[in-house]
Amino acid sequence: MATKVRLATVWLGGCSGCHMSLLDIDEKLIDLAEHIELVYGPLVDAKEYPHDVDVVLVEGALCNTENLELLLQIRERTKIVISFGDCAVTGNTPQLRNKLDIDDVLTKVYQAGPGSIPKGPESVDILPVLLPKVHPLHALVPIDVYLPGCPPDPDRIYKVVAALLAGEKPQLPAESITFG
Amino acid sequence: MSVITLTINGQEVSALSGATLLEACRQNGVDLPTLCHLDGLTPIGACRLCLVQVEGARRLMPACTTEAQDGMVVQTHTESLKEYRKMILEMLLSERNHICSVCVANGSCELRARCAELGVDHTRFEYRCPDMPAIDLTHERNGLDHNRCISCTRCIRACDQIEGAHTLDMQGRGVDSRIIIDMHQKWGGSTTCTKCGKCVNVCPTGTLFWKGSTVAEMEKDVGFVRWIKEGREKKQWSL
Numbered sequence: 001m002a003t004k005v006r007l008a009t010v011w012l013g014g015c016s017g018c019h020m021s022l023l024d025i026d027e028k029l030i031d032l033a034e035h036i037e038l039v040y041g042p043l044v045d046a047k048e049y050p051h052d053v054d055v056v057l058v059e060g061a062l063c064n065t066e067n068l069e070l071l072l073q074i075r076e077r078t079k080i081v082i083s084f085g086d087c088a089v090t091g092n093t094p095q096l097r098n099k100l101d102i103d104d105v106l107t108k109v110y111q112a113g114p115g116s117i118p119k120g121p122e123s124v125d126i127l128p129v130l131l132p133k134v135h136p137l138h139a140l141v142p143i144d145v146y147l148p149g150c151p152p153d154p155d156r157i158y159k160v161v162a163a164l165l166a167g168e169k170p171q172l173p174a175e176s177i178t179f180g
Numbered sequence: 181m182s183v184i185t186l187t188i189n190g191q192e193v194s195a196l197s198g199a200t201l202l203e204a205c206r207q208n209g210v211d212l213p214t215l216c217h218l219d220g221l222t223p224i225g226a227c228r229l230c231l232v233q234v235e236g237a238r239r240l241m242p243a244c245t246t247e248a249q250d251g252m253v254v255q256t257h258t259e260s261l262k263e264y265r266k267m268i269l270e271m272l273l274s275e276r277n278h279i280c281s282v283c284v285a286n287g288s289c290e291l292r293a294r295c296a297e298l299g300v301d302h303t304r305f306e307y308r309c310p311d312m313p314a315i316d317l318t319h320e321r322n323g324l325d326h327n328r329c330i331s332c333t334r335c336i337r338a339c340d341q342i343e344g345a346h347t348l349d350m351q352g353r354g355v356d357s358r359i360i361i362d363m364h365q366k367w368g369g370s371t372t373c374t375k376c377g378k379c380v381n382v383c384p385t386g387t388l389f390w391k392g393s394t395v396a397e398m399e400k401d402v403g404f405v406r407w408i409k410e411g412r413e414k415k416q417w418s419l
Contacts, residue, residue: 086281089302093279098309138302146301150281174296180280
């Protein structure tokens with residue numbers, strides 16, 4: 001039996017919609033399972049990002065210091081990094097906060113905003129510190145494949161992953177590289 | 181009307197004298213990407229997507245505003261031109277706040293369509309994320325969202341040249357360009373707007389939209405512009 005491809009999935013500053021779309025490839029997951037070993041991600045109980053990963057799907061934008069450290073580790077330990085979905089590729093809705101001053105973000109959103117949620121201090125020590133601006137992944141590390149869409153539809157994801165498993169460079173048709 | 185001969189991408193083609201390079205290209209099966217161009221409105225060469233190489237010219241020429249000349253030798257799809265076009269789209273994406281996932285025009289947006297056609301799957305430029313003026317929802321039917329505007333001025337030209345109202349205009353220069361209503365007033369208070377909706381229909385992005393439409397609900401129809409222009413040229417509606 002051929003060695004399985006070591007696949008990881010990562011959830012940074014996003015809503016997990018891209019991961020939901022990945023699960024939506026439905027029965028094709030069974031075909032994929034024969035060829036891959038899922039080594040890290042929200043669907044796997046691994047505490048640390050492993051070494052020698054072949055392919056990783058990274059969902060979400062770079063929003064805080066934890067995202068930043070993990071992405072550097074991912075790049076160092078992975079052959080092919082896929083920028084997975086609009087947040088990863090463009091910053092998408094997380095970057096709507098970029099026009100706000102970093103010192104005011106939490107106050108503007110949680111205290112000056114509507115509703116009656118509990119009030120807290122501007123920063124909480126146990127949470128990772130927010131970056132001054134939200135960035136797409138390629139602002140920090142080189143990216144091998146861009147997979148836009150909010151979320152990318154299941155077919156699009158399958159095409160990219162299947163091409164990589166076949167050892168080919170994924171070439172998406174024009175209708176499959178739209179944002180949003 | 182006389183006919184001229186020119187060379188486009190190594191092929192000798194003919195065009196009517198007075199035609200623009202864009203018309204000559206399209207009539208001869210060479211498609212050039214455009215955003216600010218719309219059949220029926222005067223061309224202005226704003227978006228630069230249709231830039232072509234003309235032999236002997238010291239700079240690239242926008243095909244939409246350059247008259248085709250007899251004997252011209254034109255290249256439309258060299259590697260560097262393709263690269264410049266991608267760069268232009270990437271700069272447009274990073275200039276304002278084009279958040280496609282929450283845009284009314286998702287699905288009907290020409291900027292998004294050009295990106296897909298030309299293979300722009302990300303932008304290499306840093307997003308500016310500018311703080312734009314508030315969305316104007318004071319008009320009875322239409323909304324104006326500056327975050328999505330690419331300053332193509334199709335709305336301004338349709339309002340002026342087709343409707344004849346000239347309610348819309350442009351204020352500022354470069355990245356500070358903004359569509360304004362009358363003398364920079366709220367749209368709802370405009371005394372010149374006829375509420376015809378031509379501006380909304382010709383807008384290539386989600387900048388101008390029908391009030392009440394939500395994400396991806398906008399549908400636009402631009403065919404009427406050419407129909408009106410041709411009708412006028414033929415004096416179809418003269419007494």
